[in-house]
Amino acid sequence: MDSEVARARALDAAEELFYGRGIQTVGMDDIRGASGVSLKRLYQLFPAKELLVVAYLERRDVRWRQGLADHVDRHTDPLERVLAVFAWLREWFGEPGFRGCAWINSSGELGATSPRVLALARAHKQAFRAYLAGLVSDAGLPGSLGGQLFLLAEGAMVTAGLEGGTEAADSAARAAELLLAAHRRG
CATH class of the missing domain: 1.10.357.10 (Tetracycline Repressor, domain 2)
Structure with missing residues (x-):
């Protein structure tokens, strides 16, 4: 999966989860599960949750x-x-x-x-x-x-x-x- 696709999937998942459940209740593992982007790849794209x-x-x-x-x-x-x-x-x-x-x-x-x-x-x-x-x-x-x-x-x-x-x-x-x-x- 190229960086642009992985980034879009991560942002789609983040938007759904952050907006729906609140930012503090959602961890990077939740984003991984909803986006299908590996945790390693997520942290390459967004080294900190705040950046996401x-x-x-x-x-x-x-x-x-x-x-x-x-x-x-x-x-x-x-x-x-x-x-x-x-x-x-x-x-x-x-x-x-x-x-x-x-x-x-x-x-x-x-x-x-x-x-x-x-x-x-x-x-x-x-x-x-x-x-x-x-x-x-x-x-x-x-x-x-x-x-x-x-x-x-x-x-x-x-x-x-x-x-x-x-x-x-x-x-x-x-x-x-x-x-x-x-x-x-x-």
């Missing part, structure tokens, strides 16, 4: 942000694009196996002991905040609205991760609609 966690979060970040952008890009009206973020959250929260935000979960588990994981979680959240700020700017709305929408989305993520279901996205979407309407009225 970092690679998992980096890969998931790219896919998460691309999925969000693809969904939002289906809309042309600037205000609809802002609200599309919350529609996308609803879809994500409704996915089978949804366990909340991987970066919130990871920073909660490892943030105090892994500066790299904490930095990745912060970078992911900063990128999401900047993305929302860009949508708000494109809609000609005040910049402060981006931060408010970010807090609504993040609160929905935490709530959905704890309670399950899509209700948190629906509530956040209604609150976002009210904020947008208030700003449009001036």
